[in-house]
Amino acid sequence: MYVIVLLMIHLGQHKIASNQILYTDLQSCENNRSELMIHLEESKPDPNAVALSRCVLLQPTHSL
Numbered sequence: 001m002y003v004i005v006l007l008m009i010h011l012g013q014h015k016i017a018s019n020q021i022l023y024t025d026l027q028s029c030e031n032n033r034s035e036l037m038i039h040l041e042e043s044k045p046d047p048n049a050v051a052l053s054r055c056v057l058l059q060p061t062h063s064l
Contacts, residue, residue, distance in 0.1 A: 002029040002055045004036065010049040029055035 002023040008015045019036060023029035033053050040051040 001058050002026055003058060004029060004033045005054055005056050006036075006040075007052045008040070008049070009051075010045055023055070026055060026057075 002025070004019050004021070004023075006015075006017045006019075008017065019032070021032070023032070033055055037051065037053055044051065
């Protein structure tokens with residue numbers, strides 16, 4: 001399963017976040033990540049704010 005991890009940086013402060021959704025495949029994760037990044041870019045508080053993101057594969061070491 002995959003999750004989207006976000007790193008948002010503004011005025012020397014940072015925030016790490018997720019959209020709290022688990023994806024069963026990388027393509028679904030990447031599609032949603034792209035949409036999320038467009039929204040974040042359009043709504044950032046000023047031009048110097050930065051948002052980075054990545055789809056991360058989670059591999060449980062034991063059964064959930």
